Amino acid sequence: MGQKIENLGKIPGKIILFGGIYSNLQALEALKQISEKENIAPENCICTGDIVGYCAQPEETVQLFKLWGAKSIVGNVEIQLRENAQDCGCEFKEGSRCDGFSQLWYPYAQSKLSENSLEFLKTLPNHINFQYAGKNITVVHGSYFNVSEFIFKSTDWEVKKPNFDATDSDVLIAGHCGLPFYHQEENKLWLNPGVIGMPANDGNPNVWYVILEDSNDLFNFTHHTLNYNFKLTSKLMQNGLLPEEYSRTIVTGIWDNTEILPTFESGLQGFGIQL
Template identity: 30%
Template sequence: MKIAVISDIHGNIYALMKTFEDIDLQKVDLTICLGDLVGYGPHPNEVIALIKRRDIPCLKGNYDASVVDGDFTFIRNNSVNSFALPWASNEVRTSNKYYLSSLPTFLDYDINGVKIKFTHGSPNTINEYLYEDKENTKNIMENLKEDILVCGHTHIPSYKKFNNKLFINPGSVGKPKIGRPNITYAILNIDENKNVDVKFRELEYDYQKIVKDAKMLNFPNSLVASYESGTE
């Protein structure tokens, strides 16, 4: 079975459309979204509409939860978020806030006998950062009941084996932190013999479109520049 995993779209409709174009070419059996549909980018409602139209199983991200709350519940209170959070909370339609609030915080799948847990941050909380070389990640992987943990939130693609467990992060569709303005997502292929193959896809897209839209809406310069640099 072939699964595409996307995460951290953050209101970037152009990146999401490009991602789905590529996913369609890869002929996957299932696409799963790890959350953070909104926040930062200028097209949160359009992103939600496209995810719903494709009937994508989706998790609640920390920015999704904070936009619903209208407060810095699960995100950092910094200069960019002091603009981006109230903007998104005001922009996201009430019906879409209801959709975001109804999303689960984890999904469990058993595929060909391989058990997979999908989360946004960590199995403990939606806003915990799991980096492959950090102690908290090691502790979580040691106690993981499933065979694979797939999480987002860091915006950095990762793959690491912890003994007989796999740790996977697909990176970010709409707000990369890889030093390039490119989309990243992951494809997991699990065969009938429980063999797991993981590939990362990195895609270029016309990021100048979102730069133009953000400038027209008077987004902060640092936020606009992050789409060009692929940094936070």
């Protein structure tokens, strides 16, 4: 399937960036309320993909996202779901705990999504381009070259740099890794707003997003935490079908394991996010 790219042109006003809703309806409801409070238009709310994931309400989450009118690219989960694939495409190591958990939550999500939701997922582009505060910006999931590539703050700049060259971008907005961060070199910025569906392994149940502001043609971004009804999210996940470990993570803010993390990020578990 070819790469579908949506160009939004020059965007005025504030922008909310977020990723990984992961079927967490309560977090999505809370973020939608933030956007309305901040008078941020739905089309200025942009998700880095993985609307569907670990939590208990995939169908309700997709339908609310569709109703809201926000923008999103596909994550690896959306690609797999709309192709009726047998796994989530996260590229977890075979036999790992994450791989085992995915064999529970992914079939659960498949079983809950309506044809209407699957058709909506098929409309989502692979990447989004737009201009903001004089900068060319591209939204990717993992990387421009690989939707499932895990890129972290500690990932070498030489790995990130080709993405800017290939997209002719000043700013790359990315998701997938689950942790908020930014990395700036050579007048280029790699910005991960974090995800709203799961905590950031920082010992806090709150989740993360970013607000962009164009102030006198200056590009400004700020990371924010989102408080939501995480106790309800966790309770709904305790249904005998989803991993209990993930329902605990929702409350504790600590991941069950750090298999996907490089040494630097793994060492920060429970110590808060270093921005």
